[in-house]
Amino acid sequence: MSGVQPIKLLIAALGGEGGGVLTDWIVTAAEKCGFPVQSTSIPCVAQRTGATTYYIEIVPVPARELGGKRLVLALTPGIADIDIALASELMEAGRLIANGFVTNDRTAIIASTSRFYAMDEKIAMGDGRYDQKRLSKAIREHAKSALLFDMAEAAKRSGAIVNAVMLGALAGSGLLPIPAEEFEAAIKGDAKGADSNLKGFRAGLEAARTRKTAVAPKPYQRASREQADLQSLEREISASVSKAARAIMIEGVRRLASYQDLSYARRYLDRLQRIREADERAGAGGKLLAETARHLALRMSYEDVIRVAQAKIDPTRLRRIAEEMKISGDPYAVYEFLKPGIDEFCQLLPPFLAKPILRVSERRGWLDRFHWGMEINTASISGYLRFWGLSKLRRFRPRTHRFVKEQAVIESWLDLVVAASKISSPLALEVAECARLIKGYGDTHKRGAANYRAIEIRIIRSALAGEIPLTRAADAVASARTAALVDPEGESLARCLAEIEGQPAFRAAAE
């Protein structure tokens, strides 16, 4: 009698995932088997700042066999005192471990590999997502046994909410002395959404039993379409280039041909010619070519008003929106949020008009003050025509102010890459990667371009002039670039640049 210990089960779910209902189902199933059971819940915090947790203690001996004795069951989970942990999301599972509830001497964990990104991960200027593989590895190392699969995907496929899938996985794992039928009966007893929940339950059950789960569909990739007249260009590429670079260059050629025209794609390849030579000279093994090709394709297809208009009226885009909203023949409207300013209008003008307008606007502070916010319905004829007209300006693009400016910056960047490749291959790679800073629209673009200029003048050119010792140069560029992507206010970058420049020069002599 004194040896009877309750089975301790801790559930972590996010708001809206039905953790409370899941707890009720488990309690119902346990009660049907005659086991004494108690559950408590800890209220949730919305906005993904905390999980909702539910704690259940089940005595694995039917009450009638306890000889009238009643066990005292705890209301809160204890550190290192959990037998089964259930989590609906991978980071939540990690949180359970970090809080000490999951230990590798006794806890079996069942968790979903799906992610609901936290604020810190979402707001990073580059890529702030936590390394999923590292997380999964940590979970496996810290639990006695781990069953990890994509519950969100299983739930979506069955039209159920994830709690049904969690129940199925728990049932199928055999960790509780409760037969799967009892769990299923608990769901059936619940009137709301019983059918889809049962489907979700069975999906979870199968995942637990077979340890084989349907692979989630790969996130769709939108590679540019093949075009007949590009074949000769593409053949040129395939002949003499490494595999990684080849795929990128083919994508680049297709993208630029659709962005502008065939001769623009030709220009892309011509520009890459000297990069190829630089790559071979520096012995970078094709990596310099691949990375530069990638960034060059992105830079040459810079996002201007014409490109945006072209993308907005793309029929595949409207089809995709219709699919997502399950529009089957119903009338719909798609309102685009646009707010062009003087800058955007000058993008379309030739340099002799744009330059004086921009000069005056900058001096009078009009650039920041005047923007025209609009919501244009692409599904209406007038809205569509507006975008259609803009996209037709494509043939005038080479004569626009922005085009001239962009090409000059691109050439200057390529010059830097080639110059760096003559000195050191890692430095050339870092310089090429700096193109990543220039992206986006409006203020984002201005900030990125300014950051790039700062790094170019203060670090890259110094390194090329020998003012920064070679062993530190590549590192300096990489650090500055990372600092630029830390905060939009630019404080990290300012500090990083000051640090690099402040390093005493006599160290170079010592080397």
Place this chain on the structure above:
Amino acid sequence: MDIERTLRSLGVKWLRTIRSYSVATMTKTLKEALNSSQRGLKVIIADGECQLARQRRVRAEDAEKLKRGRRVVKTRYGVDDEICTGDHSCIRLSGCPSLTVKPSPDPLRTDPVATVIESCVGCGLCGEVAHAAVLCPSFYRAEVVRNANFWDRALHRFRQTVIGWLDAREARA
């Protein structure tokens, strides 16, 4: 009980009631309040229903209307992953849990792009922020009319036909 009347009776002179979801107006009013030369307490009543509460109410109402065959307009916001370049200024300025990131479908980009997931309740804050902060042209609002009436369908059919012609010309070009 009227908040405005109560405050005025307590002696508040500078009082504005602003819809909290109108970001641009709200920012302007806050600046006005902070820069005002008038002395004394300045009050801004931020008037806006909690979107979660509103959703619970509206969802039930819409489900009822749909069942009875009445016209319902469903709204959802979205981000064009082709136009988004992965800067995430929009996420930094808006705390919406439905505005998150996803891997970029562009084979040349490594940074994740912004996306609006299914939990979107159509409040429009992300769009307002994109306008107020002049962010980027990636946001859109999709509206679907369920149980549309005759005029809805006729107009839509007419529009789609004309746009279809233009699209076909593009494809041929």
